[in-house]
Amino acid sequence: MTTTVRRPPAKVSVRDRLLRFAETVTTPLLPEDYLDLVAPLRSGAALRGRIVAVTPETRDAATLTIRPGRDWRGHRPGQYVRLGVDVDGVRQWRAYSMTSPPGRRDGLISVTVKAIPDGKVSNHLVRRTRPGTLVQLDQAQGDFVLPDPAPERILFLTAGSGVTPVMGMLRAGAHARSDVVVVHSAPTPADMVFGAELRELAEQGAIRLVERHTDTAGVLGVDELAGLVPDHLERQTWACGPIGMLDAVEEHWRSADAADRLHPERFRPTVISPGAGGTVTFARSGLSVRADGATPILDAGEAAGALMPSGCRMGICYGCVLPLRQGAVRDLRTGEITTAVPGDGVLIQTCVSAAAGTCDIDL
Structure with a gap:
């Protein structure tokens, strides 16, 4: 005699049932897509x-x-x-x-x-x-930070928006642990970002502030630093500002054999100059092709043998989107130029974008 034993059905929690129901009624979207609308900052969501x-x-x-x-x-x-x-x-x-x-x-x-x-x-x-x-x-990143413990003497050398990371350090109490000098350049007193806050710190004796107003006094030359901050080469220095300023500062510290005490911050080391056409490189594929300013990058890539993702010819939009790692492209519909340097995370439609200079595509 054969005995059949039937296993009891697995228990399904109320939560699982609700999720399955939600997936059914929200198809083709997922419940997470709707949660993004009502709770976009929740744990587990895209940051x-x-x-x-x-x-x-x-x-x-x-x-x-x-x-x-x-x-x-x-x-x-x-x-x-x-x-x-x-x-x-x-x-x-x-x-x-x-x-x-x-x-x-x-x-x-x-x-x-x-x-x-x-x-x-x-x-x-x-x-x-x-x-x-x-x-x-994205999560915060970068090594333009003070060590722990902080140096006894610090020079912050900034211009324009280069003062922003320094303001973060000062607000975190850098001046409470070190002797701090801030040398900052801006066109006028009114153009100085955080000017009132920095001046207040200086009035309190928390920092020594040297302002340079370039509209009237001209660009600060590195040869002037000795007169403004006599011990500048002995201080651990954090410098942030335009590329020309940083180039001059690095050369000055290097020629004085003090490069180990200089910490520069460069956000955009590459300058993109748009033009008409250029060499398109597909980085991971190891392919490069010369494209004119009227040929879609999708067509140029396929002609060079790159396996270009695309759904355009089947009526599926945005299947051809790829990251532009560096360079400039022109939208063939509007003529608008889009540029990118490493880290920008710019996405382009290759079917309607043409090279407007040298381009590096992440494919």
């Missing part, structure tokens, strides 16, 4: 932040105060964070220094953005962004 305030600093700079998602791991003073922001329907990534001290009680962080001429993202953030806007975030 985002919500802008809670936009505070003008100067006529062309503003501080964005952001509530980061729950998976934000914090930062060290002087580090930067990459922000992803949608501008005219295209997600653009840019790196900005943290200007808030770590571990604020309210959990908020801040970056300060200076609008640059023809800067699509910086002008959007400074002039058009409103509280409530969601931005994408």
Whole structure:
């Protein structure tokens, strides 16, 4: 005689049943897609932040105060964070220094953005962004930070928006542990980002501040530093500013055999000069092709033997999107130029983008 033993059905939790039901009624989207709408900062979601305030600093700079998602791991003073922001329907990534001290009680962080001429993202953030806007975030990174313990004597040498990482260090108490001199260049007193806060610290005796107003006094030359800060080569120096300034500073410290005491920060070592056509390199494929300014990168890549992703010819849009690691492309529909340097995270549609100079595509 054969006895059949029937196993009791596995217990399914109420939560699992609800999730299965949700998946059924939300197909082809997943419940997570709807959760992103109502709880975009939740743990486990793609890291985002919500802008809670936009505070003008100067006529062309503003501080964005952001509530980061729950998976934000914090930062060290002087580090930067990459922000992803949608501008005219295209997600653009840019790196900005943290200007808030770590571990604020309210959990908020801040970056300060200076609008640059023809800067699509910086002008959007400074002039058009409103509280409530969601931005994408990466975790903080960068080694433009003070060691622990901090040096006894510090020189912060900055110009323009180069003062932003230094402000993060000062707000975290760098001047409480060291003898700090800040030498900062700006066109006018009104153009000095954080000018009032830095002057207040100087009045309190917390730092020594040297302001250089370039509209009237001209660009600060490295040969003038000896008169302004006689012991500048003996101090551990953190320098951040335009490329020309950093080049001169590095040469000055190197010629004085003091390069080990200089810590420069360079955000954009590469200058992109758009043109008509150029060499397109598909980095991972090891292929390069010369393309004119009228041929879509999709067609140029296929002609060179690259396995280009695409659904365009089947009516599937955005199947051809690839990261532009570096270079410039022109939108064949509008003529608009998009540029990128490493770290920007710019995505392009290769079917409607042509080379506007040398391009490096992540494929």
